[in-house]
Amino acid sequence: MNVHPRGRSLNCNAAGHTDRTEMSDSTAGQLRTKISDGSAHVGIIGMGYVGLPLALAFVERGKIKVTGFDIDAKKTDALTRGESYIMYIGPERVRRARDLGLFDATSDLTRLKEPDALLIAVPTPLTPQRTPEMRYVVDTARQVRDALRRGQLVVLESTTYPGTTDELVCSILEESGLKCGEDFLLAFSPEREDPGNRQFSTTTIPKIVGGVTAGACDVASALYASAVEKVVRVSSARVAEATKLTENIFRAVNIALVNELKIIYDRMGIDVWDVLDAAATKPFGFMKFTPGPGLGGHCIPLDPFYLTWKAREYGLTTRFIELAGEVNIAMPQYVINKLQAALNQRGKPLRGSRVLVLGIAYKKDIDDPRESPSFELIELLLEREAEVSYHDPHILEMPRMRAHPHLRPMASQPLTEKFLGSVDAVLIATDHTTVDYAFVAKHARLILDTRGVYRGSHPNVVKA
Numbered sequence: 085m086n087v088h089p090r091g092r093s094l095n096c097n098a099a100g101h102t103d104r105t106e107m108s109d110s111t112a113g114q115l116r117t118k119i120s121d122g123s124a125h126v127g128i129i130g131m132g133y134v135g136l137p138l139a140l141a142f143v144e145r146g147k148i149k150v151t152g153f154d155i156d157a158k159k160t161d162a163l164t165r166g167e168s169y170i171m172y173i174g175p176e177r178v179r180r181a182r183d184l185g186l187f188d189a190t191s192d193l194t195r196l197k198e199p200d201a202l203l204i205a206v207p208t209p210l211t212p213q214r215t216p217e218m219r220y221v222v223d224t225a226r227q228v229r230d231a232l233r234r235g236q237l238v239v240l241e242s243t244t245y246p247g248t249t250d251e252l253v254c255s256i257l258e259e260s261g262l263k264c265g266e267d268f269l270l271a272f273s274p275e276r277e278d279p280g281n282r283q284f285s286t287t288t289i290p291k292i293v294g295g296v297t298a299g300a301c302d303v304a305s306a307l308y309a310s311a312v313e314k315v316v317r318v319s320s321a322r323v324a325e326a327t328k329l330t331e332n333i334f335r336a337v338n339i340a341l342v343n344e345l346k347i348i349y350d351r352m353g354i355d356v357w358d359v360l361d362a363a364a365t366k367p368f369g370f371m372k373f374t375p376g377p378g379l380g381g382h383c384i385p386l387d388p389f390y391l392t393w394k395a396r397e398y399g400l401t402t403r404f405i406e407l408a409g410e411v412n413i414a415m416p417q418y419v420i421n422k423l424q425a426a427l428n429q430r431g432k433p434l435r436g437s438r439v440l441v442l443g444i445a446y447k448k449d450i451d452d453p454r455e456s457p458s459f460e461l462i463e464l465l466l467e468r469e470a471e472v473s474y475h476d477p478h479i480l481e482m483p484r485m486r487a488h489p490h491l492r493p494m495a496s497q498p499l500t501e502k503f504l505g506s507v508d509a510v511l512i513a514t515d516h517t518t519v520d521y522a523f524v525a526k527h528a529r530l531i532l533d534t535r536g537v538y539r540g541s542h543p544n545v546v547k548a
């Protein structure tokens with residue numbers, strides 16, 4: 085056993101793979117042959133921000149047949165009609181894949197027995213107590229269990245704590261009576277999707293693959309190699325799970341660091357953006373992270389706490405993660421205090437002031453509002469009795485947010501000279517590139533810039 089005695093684990097061999105009887109060469113060989121001759125059929129469960137681009141990568145690069153599964157029939161119906169519900173995925177890509185006969189989508193989960201490989205990309209959020217919410221993974225594993233047949237490969241892609249694949253998912257799948265490694269193959273391969281990133285896409289981002297058994301790693305690596313340029317094999321599913329968490333923890337901690345530096349330098353009268361631009365000229369030993377109004381998105385604010393939860397099982401605390409969480413969670417309050425002080429200087433109380441929040445997506449140039457700090461900013465403004473409106477070129481109607489059930493629905497306001505002139509302050513929360521910031525600066529009375537949109541000093545811009 086190569087884990088701490090408090091951790092529940094399967095027996096792992098020196099290479100990190102569990103000691104299991106491997107699937108016979110002929111069964112694994114059939115799957116390998118199908119992968120190499122392009123006749124393998126892939127099922128992707130969860131047609132969201134991760135599942136849909138992955139499906140298109142298999143079709144477009146690998147010419148591999150994909151069926152997309154989702155319990156949300158609105159999504160599968162849209163895909164069947166050849167539509168896309170993700171801003172940066174053009175509907176023509178969905179239509180082309182469908183018309184080639186290489187892509188279909190369904191909410192009929194009895195069809196999970198059809199594909200040779202099932203890749204799982206369902207949500208892994210946190211509970212209100214900030215512990216892993218595993219119900220989507222568990223439900224999906226049970227659906228797969230009920231359809232599982234000999235010779236199938238199952239790969240979990242959802243970000244999660246080390247041990248999910250070889251403890252939780254494996255034990256559910258084995259309730260089928262089939263044995264992991266012997267009858268079916270199981271692996272973990274984390275998704276590293278960065279929505280809206282024009283430099284890297286699903287096919288050009290190297291794909292980490294770790295198997296519960298060596299055979300699973302081999303077959304899963306061969307499959308992914310048809311969809312992505314580079315596959316990186318690691319020694320176990322646990323290493324693959326921990327790799328993904330490490331990447332996101334690295335980001336969360338470094339963002340917290342620059343957020344803290346922003347507060348310190350601001351008090352000293354130093355512009356943190358000037359400092360970061362200058363530091364970024366060092367060709368080694370420095371990586372630029374940028375401050376903001378708080379953390380957003382499905383990953384960075386949530387994933388680190390998967391490790392925190394698992395570490396408790398080993399009697400350990402994750403101090404860097406907790407501290408980063410503390411610093412990042414305090415940012416919206418810091419921004420609102422800065423806004424209040426800036427209005428105060430202009431003889432205006434925040435109460436009754438009209439504030440336009442610019443950007444409610446969690447980062448620029450996307451239409452995804454999940455965990456966006458803009459919602460916390462809006463709540464804080466409303467608590468202090470400001471009149472709030474918002475503009476987001478990519479989110480025309482504010483969706484209902486699970487974590488902010490009391491926010492009344494609003495529509496995005498047009499960024500006209502008249503509207504900008506009618507508000508007391510513009511709070512830039514997301515720096516979408518299509519916004520004309522020179523126009524905003526010309527017509528707004530006061531701008532709170534949390535994203536470093538304006539460099540140098542401007543009479544009506546306060547950096548926060």
Ligand SMILES: NC(=O)c1ccc[n+]([C@@H]2O[C@H](COP(=O)([O-])OP(=O)(O)OC[C@H]3O[C@@H](n4cnc5c(N)ncnc54)[C@H](O)[C@@H]3O)[C@@H](O)[C@H]2O)c1
Binds near residue numbers: 129208279382
């Ligand atoms: N969005 C990102 O940028 C990103 C990047 C890297 C990793 N991830 C990780 O990938 C996973 C998926 O994230 P996402 O952003 O694609 O989520 P998403 O919410 O966009 O999509 C998940 C989909 O799964 C479907 N689903 C839920 N339960 C299901 C079930 N039992 N059967 C079938 N379908 C089901 C949902 O209806 C939804 O359409 C998460 O673990 C996330 O942390 C996300």
